[in-house]
Amino acid sequence: xxxxxxxMKHDKKILWLLAAVTIIFIAGMIMEPSRGEPxxxxxxxxxxxxxxxxxxxAYIGIKRAKAFSFKSAMGRAxxxxxxxxxxxxxxxxxxxxxxxxxxxxxxxxxxxDIGFSLIIPLAAVGFFLLLKNLKINFDKKNILTVSVIPAAxxxxxxxxxxxxxxxxxxxxxxxxLNMYYPFGDAIFLSFSxxxxxxxxxxxxxxxxxxxxxxxxxxxxxxxxxTTTTALGTYYTGNWVDMTWTIAFFTMGVGxxxxxxxxxxxxxxxxxx
Amino acid sequence: xxxxxxxxxxxxxxLGSAISEQVNNFDDPEKYPSDFLDECTDFLGKFxxxxxxxxxxxxxxxxxxxx
Numbered sequence: 001x002x003x004x005x006x007x008m009k010h011d012k013k014i015l016w017l018l019a020a021v022t023i024i025f026i027a028g029m030i031m032e033p034s035r036g037e038p039x040x041x042x043x044x045x046x047x048x049x050x051x052x053x054x055x056x057x058a059y060i061g062i063k064r065a066k067a068f069s070f071k072s073a074m075g076r077a078x079x080x081x082x083x084x085x086x087x088x089x090x091x092x093x094x095x096x097x098x099x100x101x102x103x104x105x106x107x108x109x110x111x112x113d114i115g116f117s118l119i120i121p122l123a124a125v126g127f128f129l130l131l132k133n134l135k136i137n138f139d140k141k142n143i144l145t146v147s148v149i150p151a152a153x154x155x156x157x158x159x160x161x162x163x164x165x166x167x168x169x170x171x172x173x174x175x176x177l178n179m180y181y182p183f184g185d186a187i188f189l190s191f192s193x194x195x196x197x198x199x200x201x202x203x204x205x206x207x208x209x210x211x212x213x214x215x216x217x218x219x220x221x222x223x224x225x226t227t228t229t230a231l232g233t234y235y236t237g238n239w240v241d242m243t244w245t246i247a248f249f250t251m252g253v254g255x256x257x258x259x260x261x262x263x264x265x266x267x268x269x270x271x272x
Numbered sequence: 273x274x275x276x277x278x279x280x281x282x283x284x285x286x287l288g289s290a291i292s293e294q295v296n297n298f299d300d301p302e303k304y305p306s307d308f309l310d311e312c313t314d315f316l317g318k319f320x321x322x323x324x325x326x327x328x329x330x331x332x333x334x335x336x337x338x339x
Contacts, residue, residue, distance in 0.1 A: 067288075067290065068287060068288035068290070068291075069284075069288035069289050069290070071284070071285075071288070071289075072284065072285060072286060072287055072288035072289075073285060073286050073287075074286060074287050074288065075288055133285055133286050134286070134320060134324060134328070198320065198321070198323075198324045199319075199320045199321050199324055200321045200323070201317070201321035201322055201323070202317065202318060202319045202320040202321035202324070202325075203318055203319050204319050204320050204321075205321070261287070261291075261319055262290060262291070264290070264291055264294055
């Protein structure tokens with residue numbers, strides 16, 4: 001038995017833990033009655049969930065990255081994404097401090113954005129390295145494919161958050177971040193979608209596919225956050241926070257299923 | 273570098289040493305380079321799909337004048 005067989009049984013527990021934490025905190029956000037009124041319970045439920053889910057996902061990712069080896073493109077992609085999830089969790093912690101100690105309902109932009117914003121370059125670098133290793137040549141067609149989604153999102157967010165009336169009254173840093181989050185999401189989502197198109201028929205397809213779903217949910221959450229904060233309808237612990245929690249849960253599941261790639265014994269047995 | 277070493281580097285850089293070590297179980301690349309590369313392609317195809325695997329190992333096929 002190799003690594004995969006031995007620790008898969010133990011690993012299932014961490015997947016169940018990830019699912020349980022996600023369900024508990026989303027249920028908490030749904031049932032918490034304050035509905036936007038200042039509430040310590042709401043801050044704690046929403047932000048603890050958003051810390052724990054990325055941290056558990058990161059634990060899974062780092063474990064998998066180590067199994068692949070940190071020198072490999074696959075291992076690095078998982079490691080960088082996990083570090084991004086940890087950074088996100090730290091950003092959430094800072095956000096919670098603003099909620100609890102400074103009574104700021106929506107600290108945006110704030111120091112918390114240092115943590116939140118780091119997931120974009122980290123995930124983009126990780127998935128770019130994987131894509132670069134898979135794809136020997138980057139011809140014009142591939143560059144165009146990689147650029148389509150970010151370009152479309154850039155035009156959309158520029159129109160929404162710079163040109164339109166909802167951008168009025170938003171600080172310059174706020175405008176930059178409103179552009180940065182959705183555009184950044186589009187970049188690493190684009191890398192991962194190209195990877196997905198390359199690895200059809202392989203074991204990598206399933207985990208990368210699940211990760212892509214997670215990235216799409218993350219992009220929807222970021223776009224929803226920037227829109228609702230601009231409109232003044234966002235509050236900590238609302239449906240946007242639930243969407244982020246689901247996004248990190250999905251990423252954790254995607255990273256979990258990379259273990260199927262490590263079960264190399266199956267292939268040997270089939271060959272024999 | 274030998275064919276086997278070059279193949280292992282490709283697996284190692286993409287998927288890590290736990291997977292690249294499996295190359296040791298394939299046909300002798302000195303005697304049967306074509307069979308060895310076919311096995312590598314088949315094995316890599318399990319991870320990234322046959323089409324991507326063929327492209328990834330194309331340079332080795334060309335270099336070792338097989339296929």
